[in-house]
Amino acid sequence: METVVLVIGANGQLGSVLTESLIQKFGKNNVIASDLNPRKEYEGIFEVIDATNIDRIQEVVTQYKVTQIYHLAAILSAKGEETPLRTWDINMQTLFNVLEVSRKNTIEKVFYPSSIAVFGEGAPLDKTPNNAYLDPATVYGISKASGENWAQYYFMRYGLDVRSIRYPGVIGYQSLPGGGTTDYAVDIYHKAVLEEKFNCFLKEDAMLPMIFMEDAIRATIELMDAPKEDIKVRTSYNIAGISFSPAEVVAEIRTLYPEFEVIYTPDFRQEIASRWPNSIDDSTACKDWGWKPEFDLKSITTTMIQKLKEKYRTTSKTSIL
Numbered sequence: 001m002e003t004v005v006l007v008i009g010a011n012g013q014l015g016s017v018l019t020e021s022l023i024q025k026f027g028k029n030n031v032i033a034s035d036l037n038p039r040k041e042y043e044g045i046f047e048v049i050d051a052t053n054i055d056r057i058q059e060v061v062t063q064y065k066v067t068q069i070y071h072l073a074a075i076l077s078a079k080g081e082e083t084p085l086r087t088w089d090i091n092m093q094t095l096f097n098v099l100e101v102s103r104k105n106t107i108e109k110v111f112y113p114s115s116i117a118v119f120g121e122g123a124p125l126d127k128t129p130n131n132a133y134l135d136p137a138t139v140y141g142i143s144k145a146s147g148e149n150w151a152q153y154y155f156m157r158y159g160l161d162v163r164s165i166r167y168p169g170v171i172g173y174q175s176l177p178g179g180g181t182t183d184y185a186v187d188i189y190h191k192a193v194l195e196e197k198f199n200c201f202l203k204e205d206a207m208l209p210m211i212f213m214e215d216a217i218r219a220t221i222e223l224m225d226a227p228k229e230d231i232k233v234r235t236s237y238n239i240a241g242i243s244f245s246p247a248e249v250v251a252e253i254r255t256l257y258p259e260f261e262v263i264y265t266p267d268f269r270q271e272i273a274s275r276w277p278n279s280i281d282d283s284t285a286c287k288d289w290g291w292k293p294e295f296d297l298k299s300i301t302t303t304m305i306q307k308l309k310e311k312y313r314t315t316s317k318t319s320i321l
């Protein structure tokens with residue numbers, strides 16, 4: 001059977017980049033991008049789907065004979081705190097709809113991203129292990145911790161092959177972040193390249209696990225490609241890239257922009273960040289499916305600055321930000 005992939009939430013920070021990688025792997029006619037609104041200047045197949053509507057997901061799955069679903073739609077950590085009950089409803093309803101459509105249509109594989117937001121005060125802050133206690137403090141974290149367990153339930157109860165990664169904060173030049181607690185680590189590079197002052201919403205020593213977009217996408221594809229019997233964790237896998245604080249990124253950026261100015265005005269996101277791990281133990285993912293990150297802070301900084309400079313040279317600031 002030919003692989004046909006449906007990406008839900010394809011316009012987001014991760015979805016827009018993942019869609020391109022999936023097109024390279026499976027071909028343009030085998031990747032269906034979808035989101036709440038059409039994507040400007042997108043040349044592949046696109047369908048508007050509100051994933052809270054199960055009938056609409058079913059319609060597209062039937063129309064294109066979909067065999068894999070990547071379910072990226074969610075309300076993220078910082079944004080989610082504005083309307084907790086709505087966040088819970090959207091994050092859970094969309095997941096239930098994807099799981100139900102998947103089991104009823106014998107979808108071959110489902111990808112469900114989780115997050116380091118599942119960890120709270122009960123987990124060790126350093127080298128947080130895969131099986132640490134989960135007591136998340138945000139509604140987003142609660143929805144992801146529950147979602148992981150539902151993913152495992154559908155695997156155990158129905159044999160649905162759902163695979164999941166707990167992404168750290170994702171940093172990329174290709175797209176803008178969508179309302180998370182680690183968004184500063186993308187915004188800071190834009191400000192550096194624009195030679196503007198950066199106002200950081202975290203404290204300068206707020207150490208958090210991060211990952212470069214290329215590594216995050218590669219991890220996703222490698223997890224989905226791994227033989228089924230190698231996937232021993234059916235809740236979600238920790239993966240690590242690197243960990244750094246705002247002060248460390250600033251120091252790295254200043255090797256290229258010595259005049260780069262930053263002020264720190266921590267807000268409610270600092271409170272969220274203070275309960276998240278400093279670093280992640282990803283040895284289970286390494287052992288089970290060979291995960292290994294490639295980018296460190298230096299290579300992330302060099303690539304971000306170079307790519308953003310090119311982008312701002314060829315595109316107007318208002319169409320990027």
Ligand SMILES: NC(=O)c1ccc[n+]([C@@H]2O[C@H](COP(=O)([O-])OP(=O)(O)OC[C@H]3O[C@@H](n4cnc5c(N)ncnc54)[C@H](O)[C@@H]3O)[C@@H](O)[C@H]2O)c1
Binds near residue numbers: 071072167177
């Ligand atoms: N970016 C990160 O740093 C990060 C870290 C950990 C986990 N994740 C997870 O990865 C996934 C993708 O994250 P992202 O950063 O690309 O998020 P994003 O906010 O940039 O994109 C999410 C997309 O989902 C869409 N969406 C929202 N509600 C929808 C609905 N009802 N139906 C269809 N689409 C809907 C939005 O329009 C948006 O385009 C999310 O599940 C997120 O929780 C991301």
